[in-house]
Amino acid sequence: DIEDYYDRIDELNDTFKEHFSYVIIRPRCPSPRCFHLWHRQFRMTNTNPTSLGSKCFTEPCAYEYVSSDLQFFSMKFAGDFSHGEKMTIYGFVAVRDDIDHLRNYIFYRSSDHAQEITPDAPDLLLIPPARGISAPFNVIVEYCLKVKNNGVWRMQSPMAPKVQLHKVRLFGPLGPLDIRFALLRFAVEATIDVKVKRAMAGYSLSTVTAYTCGLLDETVLYNAYASSVCCGGLSSSMVAVASAVVAVEL
Template identity: 35%
Template structure:
């Protein structure tokens, strides 16, 4: 499967300069159903402001794991908001195939750059072998989340431990809550069968330099279907992390794989 780490807007042209108010859609199409699996979607009245310091789109997907057994399509339709809608400019419009460079059955990370219209899109992804889909949820079970806390929730795997999937980056804003449930921006990631998935939280109670950040991890061993549970304790509250696992691809298909080098 394809692990999507980040999508960045770089290489501006046509006189564009940061900051930019960006809206539109970014999606992935794979061979399972050929439908759009949306990873970013914003309407004109809810733009994301991109700056020179932060070029990454805030992703909200995929909503299911992306199959990489066949080439997938990276589909982008982005515009830059102007004072008048008729003057909005097309920032990126493209739909290239995305092929993995991986030749051996080991998970790896790679980057792709695509230039179109007035920008270059930089896509950082992982090729996850022998993978399962993991759906993550987080719930406060003791204490309460402090409104002035800053930081992020992330997920990573053993094989690509230096690159993390941002599940929720709350920065200067409030953490979105539904009762005791923390509403993650992204909840679906891929993990290797018989390896580990690490869910982490990094938070501090304000942006002051003297405030020490608290980082906690919950480590999960993937299951062939079923659910796993872990805890994150950041002092002012304790959270339960639930991971719902899909059926393992190799077990479902009955495949065995041989690789000749």
């Protein structure tokens, strides 16, 4: 229950130097729904992804582009691996915000393209969101992560961040999941296109990351193992690497 969750977070904060923030845990299927206004507000029964793309405010009105945005940096399995073995993860993590309340994916893997994690590499490979994540009010972080031939994590949590940099821990039947993100109070949505002008035979690039002022965490723009990128429409001398949406503080 929620009191047990708070007690476990307090225990973590007493043990480690790095502070863990609190989140509010909501039931996935509340009953009766009429008593849970957040479930209707965030359109939880609608499982479609957001239909809005990036660059919504390419020509904004005065102050229209200034907003509070979320930038996710990492998700890491923080539990114990059985006998040091690997786990194969699939499922999704999505954020529902105040713009259209639909899923904006930051992790998505089908069972056929599941990701293996190990004690030496416990991070889930994030993908850039389809658009910036607006956070002037609460957001829902909805996830359903499964381990092949094993149990299931399933939870969604509205978060109301109050400080800039956050680390939260969510507990599930298989173990805890640590999420790092930042709340940028005055931010703009930026779309970064990364291209390689010349590529030799056998060209291969695994990861492209970026940094922004005021934050030490890296933002992954591209990871070859997390998603595939279509290179259509580019000349033979121009190779597309990534088109990533990020939040940048003003």
